[in-house]
Amino acid sequence: MKKFKYLIPKTLDEAVSLNQSHEGSAIYVAGGTDVMVKIKSGKLAPDYLISLKHIGVGSQLGVNRETGALHIGGLVTHRTLETSSLIRLQYPIIHDAVQRIGSTQIRNVATIGGNLVNAVPSADGAIPLIALDARVNIYGSAGERTVDLVHFFEGPGQTVMDRGEIVTEIVVPKQPSRTGGAYQKFGRRAAMELPLIGVGVLITLEEGSNRCAKARITLGVAAPTPIRTLSAERYLVGKEITENTLNEAGKLAAEESRVRDSVRGLAWYRREMVEVLVQRMGVKCLQRIKETEAL
Numbered sequence: 001m002k003k004f005k006y007l008i009p010k011t012l013d014e015a016v017s018l019n020q021s022h023e024g025s026a027i028y029v030a031g032g033t034d035v036m037v038k039i040k041s042g043k044l045a046p047d048y049l050i051s052l053k054h055i056g057v058g059s060q061l062g063v064n065r066e067t068g069a070l071h072i073g074g075l076v077t078h079r080t081l082e083t084s085s086l087i088r089l090q091y092p093i094i095h096d097a098v099q100r101i102g103s104t105q106i107r108n109v110a111t112i113g114g115n116l117v118n119a120v121p122s123a124d125g126a127i128p129l130i131a132l133d134a135r136v137n138i139y140g141s142a143g144e145r146t147v148d149l150v151h152f153f154e155g156p157g158q159t160v161m162d163r164g165e166i167v168t169e170i171v172v173p174k175q176p177s178r179t180g181g182a183y184q185k186f187g188r189r190a191a192m193e194l195p196l197i198g199v200g201v202l203i204t205l206e207e208g209s210n211r212c213a214k215a216r217i218t219l220g221v222a223a224p225t226p227i228r229t230l231s232a233e234r235y236l237v238g239k240e241i242t243e244n245t246l247n248e249a250g251k252l253a254a255e256e257s258r259v260r261d262s263v264r265g266l267a268w269y270r271r272e273m274v275e276v277l278v279q280r281m282g283v284k285c286l287q288r289i290k291e292t293e294a295l
């Protein structure tokens, strides 16, 4: 493994300026669970690793009292999300995803920001956050900007971020009442497995009925980036959520996916699992809405 220097900036601006002064030979590192694998395999050979762990921003997790939005710092670990009662009780779709990322050891250090920037089609952290209409705050030499997460990914390993930019936080807008969400990654093993498919469903019901006011159906490993399936979402809006309408939405989501054959599974099987899981996650959304109302 090639030797590198490990730099520990103490502020956001120091991190950005270190990156600029070592342009092309430096890479940011948070938990290092993706970076170190790539360095060990020879895919990356930086001269400098710039740690983001001590820059004083990005580790917060909480709800803004004025806006009701959930703020997740870019350096928050999956384990922090998994063990947060706020996430478990109010954002179970995020909890479903993070509790099955890697192993406890991986989740203890791996961050949500790293998961997004690594930008693999299977990124478990991304799929529920897209369903929740999350936005990403990014900081760089040109200042701060905000990008809708659904537009953040450009291809495998590629995002809209410019060189040297840092994900400071992810902001999830306050969800309407009567909203339920659920996520499942499906693979051949329960843990430490790249999924065959990942399915997130988020449904908001109209007051006093089972009619759908808003729907999000998001997929991982179904295209070169995590995606929303707009035709399936549009189909559900205005309809009663029943087994039949969820089945139909599952079919539409499967048609809209761009799944491929791979060593882990064939496209036809992935499509079938999209259909099945959209239906199952939809039912789970209804259960969760009912459970919240019963509290």
Ligand SMILES: Cc1cc2nc3c(=O)[nH]c(=O)nc-3n(C[C@H](O)[C@H](O)[C@H](O)COP(=O)(O)OP(=O)(O)OC[C@H]3O[C@@H](n4cnc5c(N)ncnc54)[C@H](O)[C@@H]3O)c2cc1C
Residues within 6 Å of the ligand: 027, 028, 029, 030, 031, 032, 033, 034, 035, 036, 037, 052, 058, 074, 075, 100, 101, 102, 103, 106, 109, 110, 111, 112, 113, 114, 115, 116, 117, 118, 122, 123, 124, 125, 165, 166, 167, 168, 192, 193
């Ligand atoms: C054994 C194992 C199992 C895994 N299982 C899963 C799994 O089940 N599901 C899953 O989705 N992933 C999985 N992963 C992948 C990985 O753990 C996640 O993608 C993790 O969230 C990456 O976070 P990190 O902090 O370790 O990123 P790092 O490795 O530190 O960084 C990853 C990339 O993001 C950049 N980066 C990191 N943070 C920032 C930031 N705040 N701003 C700008 N750039 C940044 C780095 O420069 C690098 O390019 C697994 C990895 C391993 C090794």
